Amino acid sequence: MSKRFVKCGAVLMAATLVGLLGSCRKQDESRGDAAGSSKFCVSLGWMENESGQRQRKGFEDAFEKFGGEVTFANANYDPKKQSEQIDAFIEMKPRAIFITPSDPAGITQACQRAIDAGIAIFVADAIVAGVPATTSICSSDFRMGAWTMDYIARHINGKGNIAMIDLPENEAWDLRGQGAKFALEKYPDVKLVQVHHHDSQTSISPLQAVESMLAAHPRGKLDAIWCAWDGAAQEGAEAIKTAGRADEIITTGIDGGKHAFEVIKTGGPFKVTMAQSIYYMSFMSVRYAHEHLKGKQAPRFIISPVFAVDKETLDALDASLKPEEYDVPGNAAKFGWKPEL
Secondary structure, eight states: OOHHHHHHHHHHHHHHHHHHHEEEEEOOGGGSOTTTOSEEEEEESOOSSHHHHHHHHHHHHHHHHHOOEEEEEEOTTOHHHHHHHHHHHHHHOOSEEEEEOSOGGGGHHHHHHHHHTTOEEEEESSOOTTOOOSEEEEOOHHHHHHHHHHHHHHHTTTOEEEEEEEOTTSHHHHHHHHHHHHHHTTOTTEEEEEEEEOOTTSSOOHHHHHHHHHHHSOTTSOOEEEESSHHHHHHHHHHHHHTTOTTTOEEEEEEOOHHHHHHHHTTSSEEEEEEEOHHHHHHHHHHHHHHHHTTOOOOSEEEOOEEEEEHHHHHTSOTTSOGGGTTSTTHHHHHTOOOOO
C-alpha cells in the first residue's frame, strides 16, 4: 500500500473517531495571542458524571479566555478507546493535546507517540508515569484516601468495623484505596470487614454493593463505609437510609461538586468529601499551554488544592455564593475556604 493511501486512511480514521467520540467547539481565535491561537484537542477520560462535566467546563472557559479552536472526545473510562482518540488527534496535528486519563497506565504509549510526533501534552487529574508531559496537574490521591479514612477512624473513636468501595481499575484512583489502607495502620481496633472493588464496566452499582454489605453485616456490625469517590458515597448513603441504619453508619467521598454538597448538607450518612479542584486543573492546563506556546516556562507538575467539605462548611457559606464554584481560581479565598491538602 502506498504512503499516500496510508496517510489518507489515517486522516479518515481521525475524522471518524472525532465524529463518533467527540464534539467540536470552535472558539473565537481573536481572543488569544497569535502564537497561542490554533488547533487544540482534548481527550476526556469520562463525561457521565459531575466531575467529568466539570473538567470539560474548565477547558471550555479557558479556551474562551485564552483563545483557540478545540475538539473534544470522550473515552468513557476506556483506555483503549482513549489511546485511539489520542492517535487520531496526532493525525490532526494540533498545537497541544490535553488529557484527563481514563487510566494513566493504559494510555502511556499513546501519550508517548504524541510527544514523539512533536506535540505537547498536558495532563489533568493524574500523572502518566514515564511520559514527559509539559505540565501535569492533579490532586494527591493517596493523601485524599488517607485523610478520609482517618476521618472515619476518628468519627468512630478509633474502634469499630468498616467497609470500603475502591477503584483499582484506574492507576491514579487506586492510590486512594492505598492511602486509606495506610491510614488504617494507625488504628488496630478498626477492622476492615469487607471490600468491594468497583469496575465501571460491570453491572454492579455502588448502591448494590452497599446493599450487599448491609445484608452481610447486620445492625451493630458495621460503622462506616469508605468510598473512593462521591458517587459511591451518595449511593451508599441512600442504601443506608433505605435500610433504616442512618443512625449507625456513615460514608465519606472524594471529588466535590454541586450534587455531593447538596447531599452532605441534608445531614444524612454522607458526612464529608475531599473536594478536588477539578475545574482548576483543566483551566490551568490551558493557561500553561498558552504560556508554553509563547516560549515561556510552564511548570512541570502542580499539586492542586483539595478542600475538606462537610455540612458545617456548607452551612457557614454566604447564601449568595455557589459552593460548586469553589474551584474556579480565586473563588476559594472569597469563600473563606482553606485547602486541607
